[in-house]
Amino acid sequence: MPSQNAGALRRRDFNRLVASSGLGALAGWPQRAPAQVTAETLRPRIECGVASGEISPTSAVLWSRADRPSRMQVEVATDDSFRNVVRRLNGGDALPHSDHTCQIQVDDLTPGEIFHYRIRFDSLEQPGALSEPMTGLLRTAPLKRQAVRFLWSGDTVGQGFGIDPARGGMRMYRTMLERKPDFFVHSGDTIYADNPLVESLTLDDGSVWRNIVTPEKSQVAQSLDEFRGCFRYNWLDEHFRAFHAAVPVLVQWDDHETLNNWYPGELLEDNRYSVKSASLLAARGRTAFLEYHPIKHRPGAKIYRTVPYGPDLELFFIDMRSYRGPNNANNQTALGTDAALLGPEQLRWLKQRLSESPATWKVICSDMPLGLICGDGPKAFENIANGNGPPLGRELELVDLLTHLREQNIRNTIWITADVHYAASHYYDPNKAQFQDFLPFWEFVSGPLHAGTFGPNPLDNTFGPQVVFKSIPDKLKPARPPSEGLQFFGQIDIDGQTGALTVGHYNVAGEKLWERTFEA
The missing domain is CATH 2.60.40.380 (Purple acid phosphatase-like, N-terminal)
Structure with a gap:
């Protein structure tokens, strides 16, 4: 602490x-x-x-x-x-x-x-x-060992839930500000460019959710200005403004900065879009993303990067969106274009930077979870997991990475992510995995910040993930509104004397739901 x-x-x-x-x-x-x-x-x-x-x-x-x-x-x-x-x-x-x-x-x-x-x-x-x-x-980041606190979460203004002033706006940003973090990691879906807002939504309890609506948020984003308007919308909220003024924010993107489950080269069949090229929409979305965040512009507009933060912490921001192949059955027996998620260049970069890092804790900031199954229609998959069994398809990239970590004896790696709209702690146990040649590790999932709550997702047993904590019941009606309180963020504290790392899950009321400390 x-x-x-x-x-x-x-x-x-x-x-x-x-x-x-x-x-x-x-x-x-x-x-x-x-x-x-x-x-x-x-x-x-x-x-x-x-x-x-x-x-x-x-x-x-x-x-x-x-x-x-x-x-x-x-x-x-x-x-x-x-x-x-x-x-x-x-x-x-x-x-x-x-x-x-x-x-x-x-x-x-x-x-x-x-x-x-x-x-x-x-x-x-x-x-x-x-x-x-x-x-x-x-x-600023320290050079010497000192106490560090940061938060992470994802998913802002999704499923049609915008700013309702009568309900306190985006209250999560106020709650997180009260935790007084040194910085915040936004793990993707910083906007929902494909989720237009309407003025009112009738909720299951009969009450009405009343959105502030702007012209750009009243339709799916296709033009550059419409993407920009999605980012401008978030700044209308007083808690969002106060949080960003007080807390440095480190961002990564996922799919909804463009549209749901997109991949390069995809041609849309969605009748809401007159622009059918997902790549063209993504180029406009990326431009707006880089304009509206305090992020260094890199060659080729690369979003993946590392952020060293003192002797005890380095953050590795990966990009699971820009270099992927098409969403498909994800059952290839060898790595190639159709089985790519990070892509070969980014995967080489990640392995090299992890090998070079002197930090005690190496936090991999992922825009999607590893072992939760996220489908894209009945016969395709959106992330790494593809169902139980030996590693196939995109899972082969993770095999490559985990094998490298074991061979190099790179320890104290943890993963943080969002995307699935609930919070969870997963322990990846090689003794319970189909592929076992890796060092055990933890993955922590959080979110949503201000969006509908979903889940829980089924787990793929390829890498042996075990659910140690989850923030919602086993059965949940989809898209629960923020007014039901099922909005979550994670907190990580690194002890300034021992270097021990403590992970906690919190809800929008600021209540601690789960916590565990790990010795370096």
């Missing part, structure tokens, strides 16, 4: 930030002379909010969005009054081609420290016309 002093510091900083985030200017921002200030209508306005991500010991990526062409100005300080400014940046343009979003990497920060940042925009059309500032908070 975090030390008492670190916790006290975080509580004070978080409470101040939540009280002030997005509510106008704070004292201390450098003031322009009156002659440089133009009419109020010419001043840029910060749309959405502010966010941070891609944190390292000495850097972080900051994000925001303006309402017109303008230049981002950033100040980073060690105090919330901004008397002790350590970095000032004037650069990074919010332009129409990026929907006026802007990211700036701030360097030369001190490792393992809490920083306050302040963002405002200077109009490019009327230089000197400045927006009101918005503030945020982040903690």
Whole structure:
């Protein structure tokens, strides 16, 4: 658990930030002379909010969005009054081609420290016309062993459940903020581009769920602006804005950033779509995804990457969507294009980076679970699992990876994921598996954040997964609304003295449902 002093510091900083985030200017921002200030209508306005991500010991990526062409100005300080400014940046343009979003990497920060940042925009059309500032908070990654807390989950605004102000909006983001994490991993389905919203839904208890609806969220996303509109929608929620201002977010994508169960080269038969190419839709969805998150732009727009976080932790973000073959019977006897999920290049990268990692705990952030069976129609499969038996199809990639981990004696690896809309803890036991030549490991599933609840999914026995915990009953009516409270997130704490790792599952009320500690 975090030390008492670190916790006290975080509580004070978080409470101040939540009280002030997005509510106008704070004292201390450098003031322009009156002659440089133009009419109020010419001043840029910060749309959405502010966010941070891609944190390292000495850097972080900051994000925001303006309402017109303008230049981002950033100040980073060690105090919330901004008397002790350590970095000032004037650069990074919010332009129409990026929907006026802007990211700036701030360097030369001190490792393992809490920083306050302040963002405002200077109009490019009327230089000197400045927006009101918005503030945020982040903690850089440590170089020395220290207590770390992070959360993970997935699945936001799915199954037609959008923002209902009368029900408190996206309450999960408020609950997670109260846990005061150092950062958050969003394990995919950051939007539901294929799930339009309607103004009202009648629930099983007779009550009515009333959505805020925007034009872009009233239809499936096909154009780039419609995908962007799905991301803009989430920022309408006050809890979402406060959380992102206070907690660095590390994101990966899954299918609903484009559409359900898509794969490269797929041609759609869905009559809702006039654009039939899943690859074209995915290109637009990826563009919007990269625009609307504080994420470094990599060659080829690669989403897979690692994020080292001190001597005890490294996170490995994989991409199970971009390099897969078609969803099929998944029963090939040898690896090839039709049996790909990660693809050969990404699989080689993952094995190499795991071998090179000096971190005590190696957390593989997956956008889909390994051993749960997720079908795509009656004769095809969406993820690795394909039913009981020896490894076939996409399971052969996992055989390759697990064999590498055993041969290299790479231990303390755990998997975190979302996707299936309930929480669970799975222990992969080689003694109960069809393929047994691997080191045992754990997989932790969480979600949804704000979407319908489903499950539980059946398990495939190929790698011997055992259900140690699950958050829902054995039989559950599909698509339970967020109002029923079956929304979940996971929490991981690393002890700052021993390096022990504790995993917990929580619900939207903040109640701890399960916990276990693992010694390094």
